[in-house]
Amino acid sequence: MSDIPAIELKGISKAFGPVQANRDISIRVMPGTIHGIIGENGAGKSTLMSILYGFYKADAGEIHVNGTRRDITDSQAAIAAGIGMVFQHFKLVQNFTVLENIILGAEDGPLLRPSLARARGVLKSLAEEYELSVDPDELVENLSVGHQQRVEILKALYRQADILILDEPTGVLTPAEADHLFRILDNLRREGKTILLITHKLREIMEITDTVSVMRRGQMTATVRTADTSPEELAELMVGRKVLLRVDKAPATPGRVLLEVENLRHVDAHGVERLKGVSLQLRAGEILGLAGVAGNGQSELLEVLGGYAAAKGAVRLNGQALPLAGPGSDAGARRAAGLGHVPEDRQTEGLIMPYTAWENTVFGYHRDPRYQRGLLMDNAAIRAEAADKMARYDVRPPDPDLAARNFSGGNQQKIVLAREIERDPEVLLIGQPTRGVDIGAIEFIHKEIVRLRDRGKAILLVSVELDEIFALSDRIAVIFDGQIMGERDPARTNQTELGLLMAGMTEMPDGPLVEAVDAQMAAKAAREAEHHG
Amino acid sequence: MDRMPAWADAVLVPLISILLAALLSALVILAIGESPVEALLLMVDGALMRSTGWGYTLYYATNFIFTGLCVAIAFHASLFNIGGEGQAMIGGLGVALVCLFIPFPHWSIALLVATGAAALFGAGWALIPAWLQARRGSHIVITTIMFNFIAAAVLNYVLVNLLRPAGAMDPATAPFPAATHLPSFHDMFATADNPLFRGSPANVSFFLAVLACLGVWLLIWRTRLGYEIRAMGFSESAARYAGISPVRITVITMLISGGLAGMMALNTTMGEAERLVMNATEGAGFIGIAVALMGRSHPLGVLLAALLFGFLYQGGAELALWTNIPRELITVIQALVILFTGALGNMVRVPLERMFVALRRRAS
Numbered sequence: 001m002s003d004i005p006a007i008e009l010k011g012i013s014k015a016f017g018p019v020q021a022n023r024d025i026s027i028r029v030m031p032g033t034i035h036g037i038i039g040e041n042g043a044g045k046s047t048l049m050s051i052l053y054g055f056y057k058a059d060a061g062e063i064h065v066n067g068t069r070r071d072i073t074d075s076q077a078a079i080a081a082g083i084g085m086v087f088q089h090f091k092l093v094q095n096f097t098v099l100e101n102i103i104l105g106a107e108d109g110p111l112l113r114p115s116l117a118r119a120r121g122v123l124k125s126l127a128e129e130y131e132l133s134v135d136p137d138e139l140v141e142n143l144s145v146g147h148q149q150r151v152e153i154l155k156a157l158y159r160q161a162d163i164l165i166l167d168e169p170t171g172v173l174t175p176a177e178a179d180h181l182f183r184i185l186d187n188l189r190r191e192g193k194t195i196l197l198i199t200h201k202l203r204e205i206m207e208i209t210d211t212v213s214v215m216r217r218g219q220m221t222a223t224v225r226t227a228d229t230s231p232e233e234l235a236e237l238m239v240g241r242k243v244l245l246r247v248d249k250a251p252a253t254p255g256r257v258l259l260e261v262e263n264l265r266h267v268d269a270h271g272v273e274r275l276k277g278v279s280l281q282l283r284a285g286e287i288l289g290l291a292g293v294a295g296n297g298q299s300e301l302l303e304v305l306g307g308y309a310a311a312k313g314a315v316r317l318n319g320q321a322l323p324l325a326g327p328g329s330d331a332g333a334r335r336a337a338g339l340g341h342v343p344e345d346r347q348t349e350g351l352i353m354p355y356t357a358w359e360n361t362v363f364g365y366h367r368d369p370r371y372q373r374g375l376l377m378d379n380a381a382i383r384a385e386a387a388d389k390m391a392r393y394d395v396r397p398p399d400p401d402l403a404a405r406n407f408s409g410g411n412q413q414k415i416v417l418a419r420e421i422e423r424d425p426e427v428l429l430i431g432q433p434t435r436g437v438d439i440g441a442i443e444f445i446h447k448e449i450v451r452l453r454d455r456g457k458a459i460l461l462v463s464v465e466l467d468e469i470f471a472l473s474d475r476i477a478v479i480f481d482g483q484i485m486g487e488r489d490p491a492r493t494n495q496t497e498l499g500l501l502m503a504g505m506t507e508m509p510d511g512p513l514v515e516a517v518d519a520q521m522a523a524k525a526a527r528e529a530e531h532h533g
Numbered sequence: 534m535d536r537m538p539a540w541a542d543a544v545l546v547p548l549i550s551i552l553l554a555a556l557l558s559a560l561v562i563l564a565i566g567e568s569p570v571e572a573l574l575l576m577v578d579g580a581l582m583r584s585t586g587w588g589y590t591l592y593y594a595t596n597f598i599f600t601g602l603c604v605a606i607a608f609h610a611s612l613f614n615i616g617g618e619g620q621a622m623i624g625g626l627g628v629a630l631v632c633l634f635i636p637f638p639h640w641s642i643a644l645l646v647a648t649g650a651a652a653l654f655g656a657g658w659a660l661i662p663a664w665l666q667a668r669r670g671s672h673i674v675i676t677t678i679m680f681n682f683i684a685a686a687v688l689n690y691v692l693v694n695l696l697r698p699a700g701a702m703d704p705a706t707a708p709f710p711a712a713t714h715l716p717s718f719h720d721m722f723a724t725a726d727n728p729l730f731r732g733s734p735a736n737v738s739f740f741l742a743v744l745a746c747l748g749v750w751l752l753i754w755r756t757r758l759g760y761e762i763r764a765m766g767f768s769e770s771a772a773r774y775a776g777i778s779p780v781r782i783t784v785i786t787m788l789i790s791g792g793l794a795g796m797m798a799l800n801t802t803m804g805e806a807e808r809l810v811m812n813a814t815e816g817a818g819f820i821g822i823a824v825a826l827m828g829r830s831h832p833l834g835v836l837l838a839a840l841l842f843g844f845l846y847q848g849g850a851e852l853a854l855w856t857n858i859p860r861e862l863i864t865v866i867q868a869l870v871i872l873f874t875g876a877l878g879n880m881v882r883v884p885l886e887r888m889f890v891a892l893r894r895r896a897s
Contacts, residue, residue: 017890308773332776341774349774352767359760364775366760376755 004067006031006163006194007052007083012061014047021047023218025061029163029211034185034195036205036226039215040238040438041409045198048215049165052196053085054078065163084156088168090148094141098134098151099123102158119158126157130187131180145293146177153184164188165196170204174293175466175499182208202231203467214238239439249450252474255284258458259305259339259427264313266300266482274300275311276482282427282458287449289473289490290462293502297482298462299344302431305460306341307334318426335364340425342416344432344462350416351404358386358400361419393418394444410441417445421452428452431462446472466495480504537889542882543834547827547874549881551841554869561865567858575855576848586847588718588733592805593817594843595735598742599797600821601828601835602749603790608830609753610786611766616662616677617794618818619684620655624795626688627654628802629696629809632709643713647803648741648796655795656788658684663787667780673787681818692811705810715804736804742839745793746832752789753832762786794818823871842867 005028014022021044029035039045050056052063054072063070065081072078078085092101099116102123108115120136127133134143134150143151149169156164166185170178185195185208197209205212206226213223214237222237235243259282266275274297282288292298303309310325317337323329334341341364343349351360362371362382371378386400393414395407404412413433420428433449434442449472453459463469469476470490478485478501485501559569580586600617607614627650637643662676692704701707715737718730753759765772765782772779801813820842827841828834849863873881 017886306774307776330776330778331774335776343774345770348768348770350771352764352771354767355764363764363771366757366775372757376751377757377760379755 004031005029005064006066007196008064008067009048009052010062010064012048012051012058012063014044014051014056014058020218022051022058025215025218025220027213027220027223029194029196031066031162031194032189032192033210034189034197034208036209036212037196037198037215038200038202038205038212038234038238040200040440041436042438043215043238044218045215046167049085049167049196049198052078053083053165079159079161082160082162083165084159084161084163085165086149086152086156086167086169088171090152092140092148092151095139097137097139098143098154099136101140101151102136102155106159122158123154126154129191130157130184132157132184144177145172145295146174146180149173149177149181150184162192163194163196165198167198168200169197170199170201171464172294174502175495176503178204201467202234205234206231216240235439241440243439243443247446247450247471249472250454252286252453254286254474255456257281258284258318259460260314260316261305262314262316264301264304264311264315266297266304266309266311268300268309274482275304277313278479278482278484280460280477280484282460284426284458285453285456286474287453287459287461287472289469289476290460290479291466291469291476291498291502292462292464292479294464296479296502298464298479299431300482301479302341302344302429302462305334305339305429306343307331307339331364332367335423335425338426340420340423340428342413342420342428342430342433344435346409346412346416351412353405354403356401356403357390357395357407357415358383360404360415361386361389361400363419365419365423389418389422390415393448408438409436410438410445413437413445414441417448421448425457427458427460429460429462432464433461434463434465434468466498469498470495478502537882537886541885541889543829543831545885546878546881547829547834547838549885550827550873550878551870553881554866554873557869558862558866561862562858565858565862567856572852572856572858575851576844579851579854580844580847584729585731585733586851588730588735589847589850590840590843591718591735591739592733592800592843593846594839595739595742595800595804596797596815596817597820597824597839597842598746598836599793599800600817601824601839602745602821602832603794603797603818604821604825605828605830605832605835606749606753606762606793607786607790608825609759609766610762610782611769612666612783612786612790613674614659614677614787614790614794615674615822616659616680616684616791616818617797617821618814618816619677619681620658620791620794621797621814621818622681622684622688623658624651624655625798625802625809625813626691627651627795628798629706629709632713632803633696633706636710637712640713640715644715644737644741644799644803647713647799651795651798652792653795655798656792658795659787659791660784663784663791666787667783689811692809696809703810705806706808708808709803713803714807715799717804734805736800738800738804741796741799743836745796746836749793750832758785794821820867823867823874826871827874845870 007029009025009027012022012025025048037045047056051058052072054074054077057073063072070081072081093104099119103115103119108118123136132150132154134147140148140151169181173181188195199205209226211223212226212229212234214221214234216238261278261280264275264278265273268274278301290298300309304311305315307329308331313324315322315324317339322337347353352363371382383400390398390400395411395414404415430449433445437445449459461472473490475487476490476493477487478498480502481504485504485506562569562572580590600621603617604614628647631647631650632643635646658680662673662680665671665676666673689704692706696706697704698707718735719733723729723731753763761777761782764775765777765779769779797817798813802809806813824835824838824842827838845863845866849860852858853860
């Protein structure tokens with residue numbers, strides 16, 4: 001391995017208006033290694049990568065690629081320097097074939113046929129070399145998310161990238177797909193490619209990287225060899241203080257059934273059946289975790305239960321049937337019945353971003369007579385109540401007059417959580433409670449959810465983060481393709497088994513996977529026995 | 534962080550936009566061989582230096598306040614109501630019907646009932662596009678434009694075939710009874726030795742327009758309905774989550790919007806012409822778009838912008854009277870104002886924002 005770093009950044013700084021997104025960042029990435037960059041949302045990871053890929057121009061600093069200084073002014077220059085990027089949100093043309101997507105923007109000439117033929121050859125060799133097999137003639141819209149990501153990687157390799165940047169690559173993958181991705185990354189490393197992996201998941205950093213750099217508030221706080229560090233240490237470096245990575249909670253004491261969902265069916269605006277007969281039971285004092293890969297009907301289930309999507313089937317709250325279509329099925333009626341809802345996307349659903357914090361603290365409950373004074377709204381009372389809620393939920397800054405969009409993700413989520421929990425709902429639906437939320441806030445939010453459970457409320461937790469499902473749930477249900485594939489006790493299952501269920505396999509196929517699961521279960525049981533004994 | 538103080542966004546941006554528009558207009562005036570300075574002086578003299586000029590300026594402003602509010606309130610729900618013109622025409626029909634067929638004892642009662650009729654007719658004309666948008670997804674920009682033409686045709690038919698007095702040659706109703714005539718500013722403010730506002734059409738409906746500004750402000754920022762309208766305007770998906778029905782809000786907002794446009798007819802028919810004529814709206818429905826854009830959809834902004842456009846209208850008429858500058862030039866100036874405040878708003882805003890950020894950095 002040579003001593004010249006594949007990428008060296010020297011003193012990179014970048015400000016957006018008054019916000020210093022990157023401050024004097026220097027980093028050396030050695031060739032043939034996987035270098036992790038970890039940090040909370042807003043720490044400046046994405047800005048740094050955007051500078052490296054030519055989307056932004058740094059205010060100060062230098063970029064060196066393989067020892068020579070490069071002026072990367074746009075993505076074309078980045079590609080010319082051998083840098084490829086795999087975005088979190090894929091940039092693929094859905095109704096083009098894989099091959100057409102690969103040559104898009106890198107055609108050899110005005111005629112497509114020669115380009116396509118050459119690409120087909122290159123693709124074949126790449127597929128063999130790196131376990132990157134994709135059917136070149138399939139339309140991208142027919143590919144699974146994992147395969148679409150492979151197309152993105154192939155696009156970069158086709159453009160002869162030696163350095164690959166992956167931005168939160170596992171966010172949309174099943175555990176099995178993520179494992180496959182890591183195998184691909186491992187093969188790429190073996191062939192001498194350099195990989196920059198941006199993530200906020202500590203487990204991934206520990207699993208695959210050689211070196212890891214930690215960012216906090218626009219600065220690079222540390223670069224360490226992965227083998228010499230631990231998740232706890234990394235978390236502390238990210239947040240700046242000691243963090244509890246596990247959730248402390250007593251065993252659940254489930255009471256009577258509060259929410260009963262029976263054979264729920266929902267067809268979306270495009271005529272696609274998104275829920276194909278979902279049945280669930282939710283008891284007082286328990287958290288039911290709904291695991292699944294994004295796009296398998298979780299969002300629709302929350303919308304139906306939350307009262308803004310029509311469905312067939314039956315939902316009973318406290319024994320009372322809730323209308324699923326027509327009058328009385330709207331979100332306001334659900335709230336009145338005692339069903340709170342922290343939506344999956346706080347920016348497009350949970351909050352009105354230009355509204356002030358105090359306006360947002362009654363959003364959805366604004367028709368409550370206690371917020372009215374004659375014909376007008378009692379803004380003074382709402383503001384006073386908001387200030388109180390914000391203090392109790394440690395929203396920072398505690399300024400009720402600030403617009404929601406000016407709060408960080410974690411504090412926005414606290415505003416939503418305060419609003420929904422403070423109404424003391426019988427049942428709380430929570431979608432992706434910690435998506436885009438910093439570690440410090442995650443700890444707080446998880447604690448509040450457990451506290452609500454301990455007050456005897458029922459909680460339906462939808463999350464694509466398996467770690468979160470495991471940390472919080474008293475019971476885990478897995479959804480795939482609009483159906484519940486099964487329920488598991490979190491103490492008696494593992495990521496592998498849930499991963500299979502999330503991929504739609506109810507019965508495990510014969511073969512090494514089953515043995516792997518069995519072996520892991522046995523090891524876990526042994527560990528627990530040791531622990532208790 | 535907000536990049537720029539709110540006052541700069543609300544005051545400086547429109548002000549600079551107007552100056553840029555005025556500068557370009559000056560070049561146009563130069564190009565046709567007239568002096569822009571003289572033209573400006575003439576406009577100021579004709580529109581603002583005498584009470585009669587003010588009478589005209591405020592008369593036009595009254596129209597623009599109503600149509601500006603009409604567009605502004607729809608903007609808050611993220612709806613673009615281009616149908617103010619047609620809604621005002623049909624509103625005029627409502628005014629004419631009550632004035633002609635109900636024997637009123639006093640103008641104040643006539644005004645009350647006619648206001649209701651104007652709002653009702655205007656709202657009714659907005660209802661169909663609103664319903665089509667809310668239920669069928671037909672875009673409201675397209676349908677309201679089409680409804681402007683339909684309104685003109687309907688009014689034409691009604692005036693020519695139904696309401697035209699026997700033997701009359703022009704497509705207009707009979708004059709309204711004297712008891713429905715609104716007091717003009719001249720009636721209200723002139724004294725024996727000081728004939729203020731003589732011969733000018735400004736009338737009591739100007740105060741109604743100012744009241745409407747206050748009402749819209751209260752509605753948007755102080756009521757539950759306003760809260761829901763703004764919420765839907767910002768994010769329809771969030772509105773749905775909060776149990777706000779986009780269909781309901783779309784329809785209600787458009788009814789209010791159309792009602793405000795309809796009320797403009799009080800000024801032109803009851804206040805000025807004292808009968809309903811074919812082209813009573815004179816394009817004020819479209820000026821309302823510029824007024825709302827420039828006033829940033831805020832009632833106070835709408836009021837100020839309407840005064841500016843009233844000045845441009847009256848000043849333009851003076852220009853046409855005393856110089857070789859055609860009246861159409863005013864349309865050019867208006868178009869430039871719309872261009873700079875609406876379409877090119879960011880051209881002014883972005884450099885200003887940079888300037889403020891730089892200033893703040895130097896200060897800190």
